[in-house]
Amino acid sequence: MSPKQISLVAGLLVLWPGPIQAHDIYTDLLTRSGLPCCHDGDCRPVPYRLTPKGVQMLVDEQWLDIPRGSIQYRALAGDRGETGGAHWCGSRDAIGYFTRCAILPPQSAAIRGNAVSTPGFHAVPDP
Template sequence: MRLPFHALSIALATVALPGTAGAHDWYQGLVSPHGVVCCGNTDCRPVPYRVDASTGKEEIEANGSWWPVEYDKVLNLSTPDGGAHACWSNPRGRPEFRCIILPGMASLTLPVTPAVVGR
């Protein structure tokens, strides 16, 4: 028996796409710089990222609007897809960000200052 093309496409897409839990697993265990758990099981997701040309400030999109990056919530790690991700709980209005991950963060290194001994 041959499946119609659309039924076959749906079946293949269902098998090929990871489940919600599997795709969300890498967020588990992340903690904000303030010690807050980032993810409440559905609060983290990929987000669009840009540098606003008029202000030069980094922004992420959440709840349908662009918001300035809150640097005190940024984690220094990379994401599986290399893109920006954010975790927040309120789905409407101004997001209450817990964690933000920006593209390229894992490649940043802090300058090393030599320890001064005996002064």
């Protein structure tokens, strides 16, 4: 290769877009104990609902009870809004699902069983 060709290839490599990281919106999320919420792409937008017992999220077509200690009320920069701002970070093993972090939109912290017309949100009224 000539020096001109090497320069051209090097220039193209610098300008070539790298893989798009869909998980970039989760990069800075930490659990309450300071550990990363996301490991190898295990965070995703999910529908959620409030029940008399607490928050549930629809993960793999199954409503999971979300531990209160894993819930964070915040907006994520880059959220596309398909689930009204709800995201689940966790894993599944032979025993079941483990929630590391559950992200809910800030306005949901004040909702107590009232119907809301937020995409992805399903309110379940108190009995």
